[in-house]
Amino acid sequence: MNPRPETPLLDRIASPADLRRLDPSQLRQVADELRAETIDAVSVTGGHLGAGLGVVELTVALHHVFDTPADRLIWDVGHQAYPHKILTGRRSRIRTLRQGGGLSGFTKRAESEYDPFGAAHSSTSISAGLGMAVARDLAGGTNHVIAVIGDGAMSAGMAYEAMNNAGAAHSRLIVILNDNDMSIAPPVGGMSAYLARLASGKTYLKLRDFGKQLTAQLPKRLDSAITRAVEHARGYVTGGTLFEELGFYYVGPIDGHNLDHLLPVLRNVRDAEVGAPILVHVVTQKGKGYAPAEASADKYHGVVKFDVVTGKQAKAPTNAPAYTRVFAESLIREAEVDEKIVAITAAMPSGTGLDLFGAAFPRRTFDVGIAEQHAVTFAAGLAAEGFRPFCAIYSTFLQRGYDQVVHDVALQNLPVRFALDRAGLVGADGPTHAGAFDLAYLCCLPNMVVMAAADEAELCHMVRTAAAHDAGPIAFRYPRGEGIGVEMPARGEVLEIGRGRILREGREIALLSLGTRLQEALKAAEELEKLGLSTSVADARFAKPIDRALLRRLAEGHALLVTIEEGSVGGFGSQVLHALAEDGLLDGALKVRTMTLPDRYQDQDRPERMYAEAGLDARGIVATVLRALGSQAERAVRA
Template identity: 65%
Template sequence: MTETPAPETPLLDRIAEPADLRNLSDRDLRQVADELRSETIHAVSRTGGHLGAGLGVVELTVALHAVFDTPRDKLIWDVSHQCYPHKILTGRRSQMNTLRQKDGLSGFTKRTESPYDPFGAAHASTSISAALGFAVGRDLGAPGNGDAIAVIGDGALTGGMAFEALNHAGHLKKRLIVILNDNEMSIAPPVGAMSSYLSRLYAGNPFQDLKAAAKGAVGFLPGPLQEGARRAKEMLKGMTVGGTLFEELGFSYVGPIDGHDMETLLGVLRAVKTRATGPILIHAITKKGKGFRPAEHASDGGHATARFNVTTGAQSKAPSNAPSYTKVFAESLMQEAADDDRIVAVTAAMPDGTGLNLFAERFSSRCFDVGIAEQHGVTFCAGLAASGMKPFCTIYSTFLQRGYDQIVHDVALQRLPVRFAIDRAGLVGADGATHAGSFDIAYLSNLPGMVVMAAADEAELRHMVATAAAHDDGPIAFRFPRGEGVGCDLPERGAPLEIGKGRMIHEGSRVAILSFGARLAEVEAAREKLMARGITPTVADARFAKPLDRELILQLARDHEALITIEEGAVGGFGSHVAQLLAENAVFDTGLRFRSMVLPDAFIDQAGPHQMYADAGLNSDDIERRVLSVLGVDVLERRA
């Protein structure tokens, strides 16, 4: 793909840090915003990443940094996939070509990356809580803290944590600024009563009428506020079409205002900065993907993209060699649902990412998007299961963490047959540590009565969907990675597996490798390398972390000098349960050499998935080295 020349940005070129914005006129700030939008499009076209959300807040980003004294004033972006323009303005412009790459800039805000990132984020609904913490810290004398400003999208308001924070902030009455970035779009269209409420706030109130009214009222403002203000708190409250919900929570409500009108934004922010005493919410209407036609017309507002052509919007994507795990899951679930009308599917604001958009097209009355509300989603599924339905709770591993208490208390304790379909298991690449599915094996397999499976390939995934559909004796979970499958032959229909039974892949001698999940392909590659050295390992696929296949594991231990487990999860998971089983059966007394290959005790930053697994020590070369080591083969001998 031919790279488009960089746009001309004469004013942006003069901005080394946000303080430089404060020396510009309002007219110049409008030009900076135009240039920043072009620069953002150009930057993401070269690296890929989150695009639409950032384009929607370009004017807001410029206005916030121009009005407030960042980094003393703490600017906190909810989720923060909209932070690329913010990164460009805060001294990281020259590094944008490293975005989401190994040793490069994170795709999200990150405290260790810049003093302008006071709080890291990549999960939704956290900004108001964090900003309130900064506000209280300021008032208690924490040094270096000015105003606290949270920018939260309308989709993130579907998360219960945001309401908890609003409720607490309204009670404390601290000076806190919350900006609601309302674009009617998070990753998917937002759902629920909050979305409907926000739509009603501005449905019959054109922006041009607000602007005209504001200009006519400027002369009535106190003298000190006339210059550049144009929007005082009292004036805006007089024009509001109703922020009753927020006002009942203890917030002064300002808006709705046009989030792309620089004059409006600057006036409102200056007035709020001058006059606000307690918590205040500014309701700004924006358009996701603003200024880039392909993004504006995309169903998701150009949320995430690969590298693309700036002129056409055409993305540079390698052709698929195999169906994605997500697609195989969705198609398999639809097969089961066609034969069982008790099957329902639930997602938490990720219908496209989980493949449930396909399910919804066919079974609309049996598919539910609960919004960014994983806790509610899990307990909703518990209620569905208690009612006699067969819910598939379909949530990324990293997001399922947010519903853990509900998994324990509402599902496992009551032994309810909720089926957890866990997408994005393991390391996920450019999104980095915040989105890695590192912990679900450990946090699920320690729960009584929980069945935990992991698919070694897309065919196994199809069987595990069928297994979950047939399982009614308590909760069951199956995990699968992001991206393409291995290209194996797919069965026409999945067949239920025997609970707690693994499978032998290759018979060998001396050392056995017991794989749990999608590292099996790397184990196979390692076996080929070892066979070239005269070592023929036994390879088995555990399929289940809970219940363990006791018979298979004890047989492997009995028949081999060494046993190695491997999994795409943290310590405390599958390998730990195998070690416990071996200890309980006094197997270690026989001299068995046991090793467990797991993700390291560290958060692994973004890179390509293969590189991340190399960093984690879980690729085929690492498996080969571990086998040689456990068998006592010297490294120099191996290289000879």
């Protein structure tokens, strides 16, 4: 075990108010200690590392210059915020990060007054910040609102929609663009810092406004031409033309790791008397200050527990492949025999396994950035031209492209294949990343086929089934983590659409599972047999269309039918109930129970604990059966 770092100055900071009492000359040491504490904490808990290390100096500078929490500080995306959590009274709990009952891995309103807005995905900060700024103006307030957007978040259209609105609204909003991959422009040393201080100062801003007032007295065409020429000339020097055109005062780029540059610029921005939003372009390095993370920023974006000295991550050995890898390798096999197969990801190539596909087929792999809406319609365009697109997006992130799924894919019956990773509960990432709703929001769509893999071999079959399905859109969902160790086929089989399977025959109880709760259903059946309750277990495979013949067989041959799914209310169980009602199978003595995720957001914990809390483990299934059968069965179990 590595010794805890010595942090004498950081030990004196219980809140940002303590930080503001320090002399600016002491902030460099605070930043160094904060970086060491962040590295040490994440080595214990795992989590997102690189992005947080890149904003250590920026975090210190923002809390030193601005009066948080009265001044609203919004982090986008929230995984940048570990240093922020340490400085805002949560240091004593930082080693509970992403653990059951511990701190969230993202900003969370219920956790601290210093988290004014929860953010766990991307590109929401400017919209939320503008809302807060307008609310402040309506209420006659004077506080500042600062939105820190970065780590790829500017690739999403929502950020530009918000900037377009903010530029027209003329509310005082400060946007910090954390450019951590130099995607727009690098800092250029002392001259860059000097120009940034000059451009953010009151004198320049007043002259700029005076110039606008002066040209406003000229004929409109000449005024517009002069203003546009000045702004474009300035943009060519500093890189700010796009932001200026959207109505922002642009400042930067500046070195986000140099406090001598950051502090004066942020003070100028804080004190600027302008009735318009300001954008400060800060260039940072992801993983800054920790050599393993600097050398491999992508690998250290999200980490498990690791050794601080060596950087080696302590991954537990496993005998079963990860579902994500099974998907990627299965897709590669299909693409080897079908040149029309292409793959699309929204800034998550490694998270979805498409980095492997991209290595094999670079010209057939498309990373569109954090732009799920565009990803879906881009896939629709490919499908319209006869290609077979696989759109690999986390279940929870596809929600951002739902309108496009409805109108651009399902309505036009285009054969887009949706590979939904992270279906069900995801453990440490918590409710923001849990794939709880895709069954409910996809099964209601005409033309849509929806599958759920019960194990890694089934996922292999579903990839091939999707590749072969040209009749319309099709989706298949699978969880995070490893499979169960079943024997894998050399290549998947094409499943018959809408056909499930029975794995165990019984006479009294029928357990109809969708997805990877199947193993828990089989365990529950064993327990029920010990209690004298003969139990069938079936794998639905398809949430839509439902296997009506299988459903009738289970309904007519058993006294109790229980559906089990890793999804919210309104999903597979609702589809089953509707089908039973349509076929008149609810008119007799059959009892039916639907088991879903609870109708609330579950906080992060180990997945097995979360499923137990949800009642979706073998014990919970048995309990549901016994409750449905009544008090006589419960008494028999206690005996």
